[in-house]
């Protein structure tokens with residue numbers, strides 16, 4: 136037991152140092168292979184679990200959560216025609232723990248924002264990112280990828296399981312069904328966001344071509360060659376030079392848990408590879424185990440019920456036949 140503890144502690148220490156190593160200097164790239172309390176800014180609802188998961192919403196209804204990388208990053212550089220947003224990449228692993236597979240609310244976003252104070256954002260369909268008043272306002276200077284598990288007509292959603300690109304507005308500029316293209320044969324495989332299954336997201340913005348590509352895959356599938364989708368939008372029209380990167384999420388009447396399990400980011404370079412075999416242990420995921428009582432009692436009750444019905448029918452027929460015989464006599 137003690138040995139396991141020592142090994143775990145050494146491992147955690149290694150991971151923290153690993154994070155520090157990347158996080159020093161110009162902050163050009165970072166990786167959170169494990170989260171710990173003092174290397175990420177969280178709001179009061181968000182918890183960094185003892186084993187290093189970022190627990191964005193903890194199952195309370197109508198709640199919201201935010202987490203930010205503590206330092207603002209600088210996104211602009213001087214191009215030949217004035218300021219441009221540099222290329223950047225992010226990857227993260229998330230898992231949604233709904234009340235039942237596919238029954239979840241609401242979702243989460245990965246965002247770039249000029250402020251690290253999103254206390255005025257709303258829960259529900261606002262995903263802890265914006266509110267009724269500022270949704271759609273170009274002075275938000277926010278870019279986000281939303282992973283949405285609810286169909287909100289007022290956000291012009293397409294379905295209850297989609298990925299969207301949001302520019303200052305939760306009415307997505309572009310959205311797609313969740314899934315990925317298989318690397319071997321190119322077949323599209325559907326994914327369900329609210330499925331208890333961890334998934335990885337990659338986002339790559341090219342500052343020159345202005346092409347943004349978004350890719351998803353189940354945890355142990357290597358990054359698909361074909362992205363889920365690409366969009367072309369010049370983010371220098373959106374982002375401020377000094378901006379924060381982070382996650383937001385919200386619940387509505389359904390209590391849902393949203394976790395980020397690992398996160399990496401690269402400015403003007405690829406996001407460091409997340410070693411999916413070394414992520415902290417996931418919480419118990421999967422539908423609640425059926426109660427033992429139900430497992431034992433239900434079959435017995437069903438069998439008894441059937442036996443009673445069958446016996447009743449037999450007795451009734453016997454009695455009818457007997458009655459008929461008596462009448463004939």
Ligand SMILES: *[C@@H]1O[C@H](CO)[C@@H](O)[C@H](O)[C@H]1NC(C)=O
Pocket residue numbers: 209210211212213218376377
């Ligand atoms: C962006 O911010 C950084 C850091 O403060 C600064 O060095 C750089 O000159 C700024 N870039 C532009 C284009 O304003």
Ligand SMILES: *[C@@H]1O[C@H](CO)[C@@H](O)[C@H](O)[C@H]1NC(C)=O
Pocket residue numbers: 252253254255
């Ligand atoms: C965050 O913004 C709200 C207003 O939206 C303000 O009341 C609060 O003081 C701010 N918090 C911090 C830490 O700046």
Ligand SMILES: *[C@@H]1O[C@H](CO)[C@@H](O)[C@H](O)[C@H]1NC(C)=O
Pocket residue numbers: 268272273274275
């Ligand atoms: C957008 O936000 C800015 C800054 O908060 C505010 O001054 C402006 O009135 C808002 N515009 C609209 C249309 O609400």
Ligand SMILES: *[C@@H]1O[C@H](CO)[C@@H](O)[C@H](O)[C@H]1NC(C)=O
Pocket residue numbers: 317319320321322
């Ligand atoms: C493509 O590959 C996936 C997984 O490797 C498999 O499930 C699917 O059936 C394949 N599709 C075709 C058309 O071969």
Ligand SMILES: *[C@@H]1O[C@H](CO)[C@@H](O)[C@H](O)[C@H]1NC(C)=O
Pocket residue numbers: 212221403
């Ligand atoms: C971005 O990276 C390229 C090479 O990968 C380099 O030439 C360029 O100077 C970098 N730009 C900035 C602003 O760091």
